[in-house]
Amino acid sequence: MTRNSLSVRQRNTGLIATAAAAVIFITPFLYIFFMAMKTKKEAALFLFSWPREWHFWSNLTEVIMARNYMLLLAYMNSTLITVGAVTLLILFGAMVGYILQRRPSGWNRLIYAGVLVGLMVPPAVVPTIWVLQGLHLFKTLQGMVLIQVAYGLAFSVLLYRSFIATIPRDLDEAAIIDGAKPLQIFVKVILPLLRPVTVTLIVVQSIAIFNDFTNPLYYLPGKENVTVQLTLFNFQSQFQSQFNLLFMNILLVTIPPLIVFVFFNRQIVAGMTAGAVKG
Amino acid sequence: MRHYPSAALLAAFALSAGFAHAETVLSVTTDGNAETVAAMEALTAAYTAAHPDITFEIENRPGGADGDNLVKTRLATGEAGDILQYNSGSLFQALKPVDTLVDLSDIQGSVIDSFKSVVTAPDGTIRGVPFGPAMGGGIYYNKKIYAELGLSVPKTWAEFMANNERIKAAGKVAVAQTYGDTWSSQLFVLADFYNVQAAVPTFAADYTANKAKYATTPAAMAGFQHLEDVYKAGYLNEDFGVAKFDDGVRMVATGEAAHYPMLTFALGNIKQNFPENLEDVGFFAQPGDDPARNGLTVWMPAGLYIPAASTHVAEAKDFLAFVASVEGCNIMIGANGATGPYLIKGCELPKDVPGAVADMMPYFQADGMTAPALEFLSPIKGPALEQITVEVGSGIRPAAEAAALYDQDVEKQAKQLGLPNW
Structure with missing residues (x-):
């Protein structure tokens, strides 16, 4: 027996686990996929079945062309919001986390309490809109980016702060002795080391922001400001829904986060294990 | 900038x-x-x-x-x-x-x-100005099943139940209910309002003024009783607890069920998903006790x-x-x-309307054959009505108890609105 081969029991356990995971994670996706291919009439039956007729292309074009190519505009808006918000979240989250962790002062406790409050207290919609109106940021993508940053920052700061605690201070001190200024220490020494937690944040926050429904609904009205989750309402209403197109839309909306996840997934795992082995 | x-x-x-x-x-x-x-x-x-x-x-x-x-x-x-x-x-x-x-x-x-x-x-x-057509609340029926069994459109609730009995005896689902969409469970109660008003003309005003109650007005309680009756008689589809509005529409359109209580906007759904069945569906107002006073409860657009x-x-x-x-x-x-x-003076409907719309029009053309639903006459509508009607329609709670519970539910809203006498 070579070192790498599995025993029968190990192999069987692995197979069962894989099969169970496949059923749990792939079945819903298959359901969405099949529904997206059906005719309106067949989709209204809600059966988990092989489509009788395949309408991939006609459903796809109908969804993309609906309401004057609204979906494409929505993709663009959602991508801009997601990229903008995640960039700011990482930048500010890392900075605040760094300072909080490295510079003990009387204010830290207060600031940390503020961060926790930001995590726990639910935001109120109407006053937030008043603030945005006052700043002339309501109904703009920039305003939406700032909202997402405000809602996500507490979580980012927490993650970064605890991660930076695991980076030895010796590194900072070595850099200081070499003549680095504070900003240089942060940018050249600390920031590159934050890669694992940054990748985790990118995945978690970009999926959350891309898939956000309620915040754009309240804070970003206007036909030009539509985001991907809001396009679902083109095909869904209380009394009459076009389920084949709805599921095709869901399918299209699900793909970008899936790509992000598949792309970064390897790095999340790599980052975690790298930290673990170094000790 | x-x-x-x-x-x-x-x-x-x-x-x-x-x-x-x-x-x-x-x-x-x-x-x-x-x-x-x-x-x-x-x-x-x-x-x-x-x-x-x-x-x-x-x-x-x-x-x-x-x-x-x-x-x-x-x-x-x-x-x-x-x-x-x-x-x-x-x-x-x-x-x-x-x-x-x-x-x-x-x-x-x-x-x-x-x-x-x-x-x-x-x-x-x-x-405001009206946008879209007025809707009727009543019962859709499948014309093919009616023709096959030689049934006629019922004018009273007793006739309706007799029809159901014959449909059940023929091995078909008599009444489709779709409590998976809880709002759809309210129809038997809400669409019964024409009959309530026919029996007690002052009900809406008395109800708003806290003088009349569902539990103490037999005509008003009938709606809850109807829900209980169709469940107890076993007329419902097997999956009534989880079925959705779309299922109910499909059942009555394709003849899987004979009746489906619903508002007339369901026709749009039939037209989209089952255009070939559009003429198989008819519509009648929810019948009451008196065949001479058989009218329609109307929802405003x-x-x-x-x-x-x-x-x-x-x-x-x-x-x-x-x-x-x-x-x-x-x-x-x-x-x-x-x-x-449409609620515009001088706006005529075309001649070739779907059968179910044609069934509804006579109610509008005669005087006193329609009554607005209670939610248009009184500001009070209890927020938990749909949960209560699901309970009654599933045999969990008896009608009388449900009516009393709904009266309590309504009280909260009336107090919130600050109505006098509550």
Whole structure:
């Protein structure tokens, strides 16, 4: 027996686990996929079945062309919001986390309490809109980016702060002795080391922001400001829904986060294990 | 930002140079129903064709509780755009129309009186125009099953139950119920209101004034009793607890079930998903005890309103006047076909309406054969009615107890509205 081969029991356990995971994670996706291919009439039956007729292309074009190519505009808006918000979240989250962790002062406790409050207290919609109106940021993508940053920052700061605690201070001190200024220490020494937690944040926050429904609904009205989750309402209403197109839309909306996840997934795992082995 | 001063300059220049044709864009918010969107797009296209300097931006909002919150939030922050489509009746009252909507009393020339009353603010001004057809609440039936078993349209509840018995004996589902969509469970209670009013003409007023109760008015309790009866007799489809509105529509359209209690807007769903079955479906008002008084409970259509914060009130008003005219009404019929009567004087339905609509029209043509649903006569509608009707319709709670529970539920809302005598 070579070192790498599995025993029968190990192999069987692995197979069962894989099969169970496949059923749990792939079945819903298959359901969405099949529904997206059906005719309106067949989709209204809600059966988990092989489509009788395949309408991939006609459903796809109908969804993309609906309401004057609204979906494409929505993709663009959602991508801009997601990229903008995640960039700011990482930048500010890392900075605040760094300072909080490295510079003990009387204010830290207060600031940390503020961060926790930001995590726990639910935001109120109407006053937030008043603030945005006052700043002339309501109904703009920039305003939406700032909202997402405000809602996500507490979580980012927490993650970064605890991660930076695991980076030895010796590194900072070595850099200081070499003549680095504070900003240089942060940018050249600390920031590159934050890669694992940054990748985790990118995945978690970009999926959350891309898939956000309620915040754009309240804070970003206007036909030009539509985001991907809001396009679902083109095909869904209380009394009459076009389920084949709805599921095709869901399918299209699900793909970008899936790509992000598949792309970064390897790095999340790599980052975690790298930290673990170094000790 | 850098464009801003130059744009202002340009605008100032344009004004001083006397260009009167400023382009106006009216923003419209509607729900996402396919029929709403089709009608609104047809209306705005026709209006822009006649007034090239006015264009529209149509935005869709979700329906249900999400939509209610959204509309209230936007009105509270002054961001509701220029034209708003929203329910009439008690939901309209919940918007605080006196503060948030523009007075439209002067463009009501062609609007039928019964609609005006459901968009009248507490100060007596009319703040909306009708958008879409009125709907009837009653029972859809499958004509093929009726023909096969030699049944006739029932005029009383006893006849209805006799029909059900024969349908069940023939091995078919007599009544489709879809408690997976809880709102659909209320129909037997809400659509019974014509019969309640026929028996107790003052019920709506007494009920609002806390003098009449569901539990102590036998005619009003009948709706709950009906729900219990069809369940106990075993007339329901097996999956009534989880089936959805779409399932109910399919069952009655394709003959899987003989009856489905529902509002007439379900016809749009049949037309979309089962066009070949459209003529297999008929409609009758929910029967009561007296065959001589067999009438229909009517739901008023949604209204179009102008938020008080709109910056284009004059233009928006002109458009709404167009919607509330015979021409606008004909455009809506052209966009969606006729699924019910429009509440505009002189607006006739085409001759080739679907069978179920033709079944509904006689109720509207005779005097006193229709009554508005209770939610248009009284501001009180208990928030938990759909949960209670699901319980009764599933045999969990007896009708009498449910009626008493609903009276308690209603009390909370009446107190919240600050009605006298509660």
